[in-house]
Amino acid sequence: MPDIEVYGLLSAAAIGCVLVAATSLILRYGQTSSTGPSLPPTIMLEAGLAADRYSSSIIFSVIRFTLRRLHALLSIHHEIVPDVSHIEKVFFKQNEAFDIHPMSTSMLRRIFGCDFRGIARDEYIEMVDGFMKIVARDFPMSQPLQPLFIGGISGANFSENTDLQHPWEQLANTKVLRLNPAYPKHVVEADLESLLRGLSFHISIPLLYGHDYIDRNPLALWDWDCFGGQTALLALGVPTWVPIPSFRRGIAARDRLVDSISSVYRRTKQYRNGEAVDYGADMTDVSETALDRYKVYDRHGLSAENIGHIEFSLLWAQNKNTQQLLFWYIFYIYSVPGLLDSLRQELASSGVLSISADDPPRITRLDIGALGKQCPLLTSTFLESFRVTEESIMFRRVTERLTLDDGKDQYQLRPGSWLFVSTALTRHDSSIYPRPLEFLPDRFVEGSTASYRTLRPWGLGLTMCKGRTFAEKKVLAVAAGMIALWDIKQVGGEWQHPGFRTGATILAPASKLRVRIKRRIFD
Ligand code: HEM
Numbered sequence: 001m002p003d004i005e006v007y008g009l010l011s012a013a014a015i016g017c018v019l020v021a022a023t024s025l026i027l028r029y030g031q032t033s034s035t036g037p038s039l040p041p042t043i044m045l046e047a048g049l050a051a052d053r054y055s056s057s058i059i060f061s062v063i064r065f066t067l068r069r070l071h072a073l074l075s076i077h078h079e080i081v082p083d084v085s086h087i088e089k090v091f092f093k094q095n096e097a098f099d100i101h102p103m104s105t106s107m108l109r110r111i112f113g114c115d116f117r118g119i120a121r122d123e124y125i126e127m128v129d130g131f132m133k134i135v136a137r138d139f140p141m142s143q144p145l146q147p148l149f150i151g152g153i154s155g156a157n158f159s160e161n162t163d164l165q166h167p168w169e170q171l172a173n174t175k176v177l178r179l180n181p182a183y184p185k186h187v188v189e190a191d192l193e194s195l196l197r198g199l200s201f202h203i204s205i206p207l208l209y210g211h212d213y214i215d216r217n218p219l220a221l222w223d224w225d226c227f228g229g230q231t232a233l234l235a236l237g238v239p240t241w242v243p244i245p246s247f248r249r250g251i252a253a254r255d256r257l258v259d260s261i262s263s264v265y266r267r268t269k270q271y272r273n274g275e276a277v278d279y280g281a282d283m284t285d286v287s288e289t290a291l292d293r294y295k296v297y298d299r300h301g302l303s304a305e306n307i308g309h310i311e312f313s314l315l316w317a318q319n320k321n322t323q324q325l326l327f328w329y330i331f332y333i334y335s336v337p338g339l340l341d342s343l344r345q346e347l348a349s350s351g352v353l354s355i356s357a358d359d360p361p362r363i364t365r366l367d368i369g370a371l372g373k374q375c376p377l378l379t380s381t382f383l384e385s386f387r388v389t390e391e392s393i394m395f396r397r398v399t400e401r402l403t404l405d406d407g408k409d410q411y412q413l414r415p416g417s418w419l420f421v422s423t424a425l426t427r428h429d430s431s432i433y434p435r436p437l438e439f440l441p442d443r444f445v446e447g448s449t450a451s452y453r454t455l456r457p458w459g460l461g462l463t464m465c466k467g468r469t470f471a472e473k474k475v476l477a478v479a480a481g482m483i484a485l486w487d488i489k490q491v492g493g494e495w496q497h498p499g500f501r502t503g504a505t506i507l508a509p510a511s512k513l514r515v516r517i518k519r520r521i522f523d
Pocket residue numbers: 104132135139314317318319321322325392393394395457458459460461462463464465466467468470471505506
């Protein structure tokens with residue numbers, strides 16, 4: 001007899017199917033969107049289940065089968081292509097065969113709450129093209145990354161008084177352990193994932209909006225967390241009024257975040273126009289990237305509220321995957337035997353980083369640009385962390401009759417059908433990655449560099465990730481700083497893999513990982 005957990009899972013799956021089916025019907029027959037067609041949520045669910053490593057389980061196979069039938073019934077045509085490598089060039093060369101906007105407009109509407117009131121489709125497309133260029137062009141290159149990265153990594157307070165801790169130390173439930181009276185604040189215990197998530201948030205948000213945002217919104221990190229747990233339900237189109245308490249709390253957190261981001265826009269405008277700024281806030285360090293994006297919104301006459309929603313979605317794209325990847329990167333660096341020592345040697349011999357002789361020691365110089373070029377093992381470990389944790393699915397709406405050949409099968413696509421490509425399905429293919437289930441830090445090393453080879457974690461074609469340079473630099477830089485300054489061990493001794501939880505581009509850890517962090521002491 002099936003146990004209670006299986007009943008629970010089945011009923012949750014049944015409720016989920018009914019909800020998404022209802023939403024799908026509404027989306028298919030009831031929507032009059034100004035920004036074009038929306039991605040049916042049931043397609044996303046089917047795509048997620050097909051790409052998921054549990055897809056062979058009976059329950060998920062039944063759900064997948066049911067969804068396939070539902071799609072046939074609703075005449076929603078779609079294809080799932082499991083191997084990116086053969087069709088990659090189609091994405092680059094035949095971009096006109098795909099409409100790239102339904103995915104982003106659907107997510108903006110469902111997850112980030114943008115209602116697009118007053119925005120026509122052509123105007124929306126022109127605006128998106130405008131700000132995507134800015135995200136890709138300016139953000140990685142022209143920001144003062146150095147001081148923030150260095151300050152963030154070196155700047156742990158590790159105070160016993162939690163009121164004096166940084167928000168990211170508080171979020172991680174950081175506790176000082178007085179193990180050595182000579183070095184009272186040198187060892188702490190913390191939840192590794194929360195610590196890195198919070199640190200990452202507190203490094204990149206001021207880069208974009210300046211320090212006033214973080215000072216004025218000290219609870220933003222908690223709202224970020226609270227909202228983050230609800231994105232899967234929102235992506236599936238579950239209406240925001242559904243009375244699930246955690247869901248409602250997530251929506252309220254989203255509203256506060258959107259409101260705080262709209263307010264930064266208002267204050268920045270006041271400052272730029274020479275008007276009195278609300279609360280007398282200092283808006284002098286808002287980034288060029290944000291200012292350029294504001295110009296695009298202004299040109300299209302967007303309301304401060306809609307700007308808040310769109311900016312929030314960009315902030316999410318900027319942070320969510322980076323935070324998750326950073327966690328896995330650090331986990332593997334510290335848990336794979338011998339890797340930390342090899343990386344310390346590589347960093348020392350490359351000369352990309354200098355540390356002061358103070359107590360506590362600080363990073364005084366970090367050549368972020370050189371990390372990717374001069375530290376092949378560091379970069380290869382980064383790519384291997386990507387390989388084992390990345391599960392992106394790319395959705396496209398087909399606009400022309402198209403035949404795709406992935407080397408094994410041919411797919412006939414007609415206009416109006418949906419295509420989704422999963423990069424996750426090849427990463428365990430032993431013909432591409434020998435010993436695929438093992439974490440091999442030097443897998444991507446090629447001579448004195450490291451290369452992505454067939455790995456495509458940033459997507460394909462026109463909608464390829466616009467923040468990839470920034471994300472790579474940021475993750476490498478934070479990791480290099482941690483390697484240089486901290487020793488980390490899992491509480492209880494041996495490192496245990498926390499397991500994977502699916503449902504995002506970068507898999508989340510399935511359980512918390514409590515670690516003991518010790519400042520390195522240099523003689
Ligand atoms: C580890 C970190 C990251 C990962 C794994 C990641 C991955 C991706 C993927 C797979 C896509 C979709 C590509 C497609 O549909 O073809 C994407 C799109 C995007 N990403 Fe990232 N991303 C990361 C970090 C960032 C950062 C830091 C930013 C901003 C600074 C950013 C901004 C964007 C934007 C704006 C898009 C939409 C592009 C478009 O629609 O034209 N991402 N990202």
